[in-house]
Amino acid sequence: MAALDRSGVLAWLRSLPEEEFSHLLAEACQGRAYRHYDITDVRYAAAQVWRDGDEPWTVELIAAEDVARYQSTPFAAGFPTNDPIVRTAECSGCGQRVVSWARWVRCPVCGEALSCS
Ligand SMILES: [Zn+2]
Numbered sequence: 001m002a003a004l005d006r007s008g009v010l011a012w013l014r015s016l017p018e019e020e021f022s023h024l025l026a027e028a029c030q031g032r033a034y035r036h037y038d039i040t041d042v043r044y045a046a047a048q049v050w051r052d053g054d055e056p057w058t059v060e061l062i063a064a065e066d067v068a069r070y071q072s073t074p075f076a077a078g079f080p081t082n083d084p085i086v087r088t089a090e091c092s093g094c095g096q097r098v099v100s101w102a103r104w105v106r107c108p109v110c111g112e113a114l115s116c117s
Pocket of ligand 1 (some may be wrong): 031095096107110111
């Protein structure tokens with residue numbers, strides 16, 4: 001594989017449509033974790049941050065689909081990367097607000113299986 005050009009990668013990422021960008025970020029963060037000083041669990045999560053007018057900002061973590069839940073369905077090979085984020089849930093495991101393109105997701109923080117509405 002050819003070496004990637006960092007500025008080229010950034011330019012490409014910034015050029016992506018919103019839906020594809022959010023899918024890619026969420027997928028890139030999945031499974032990235034490490035333990036800091038043997039006591040702190042560190043994970044990565046992509047977030048969508050928004051507000052209406054001058055209202056306070058809302059932070060919602062982008063949750064990828066629960067792959068196990070979609071086995072034997074038309075989405076077994078993955079969701080189209082142009083599926084918009086239209087679903088939300090509050091994680092019953094850790095209380096984080098999550099958003100997704102899929103109904104069945106895994107919380108990017110604690111891994112809880114969630115049903116988005
Ligand atoms: Zn959670």
